[in-house]
Amino acid sequence: MAIQLGEIVMSQAEAALAPVGLTPREYDALLCISDRSDMSQLELSKALGLHAPRMVPLIDGLEVRALVERVVSSQDRRRNVLRLTDGGRALLESSNRVVADLQRKLFGEITDRERKRFQKLVERLAAMPCPDEAHQGDPD
Secondary structure (H helix, E strand, O other): OHHHHHHHHHHHHHHHHHHHOOOHHHHHHHHHHHHOOOEOHHHHHHHHOOOHHHHHHHHHHHHHOOOEEEEEOOOOOOOEEEEEOHHHHHHHHHHHHHHHHHHHHHHOOOOHHHHHHHHHHHHHHHHOOOOOHHHOOOOO
């Protein structure tokens, strides 16, 4: 059931975000970076649940498109942090509207109370440790 739901949501998200030129993973990355200033690639990797080596091509792609920039941290010059560019903020803003429309489409048949309960359950499940945590450093 969880896999089927995930596939449905991912398929719908890919289709909804394609016209604005983003994948769901790219959208999630922009959203995380906007929510937290001076986030490192490693911190973003953990927030998205991605192996660190997969972050480099993701951030490289966003940087080439001038949506994200890597800058030296003002608190620790040895550390690079990620920031949205003006273009990244504008694209995220329009993408947020697309995602809100998608959520209404996907969850429009359930009540606000059911949606809130569902969201709490999903957050609870997402916070649970993965069964294969021992392999977290390994690439897929």
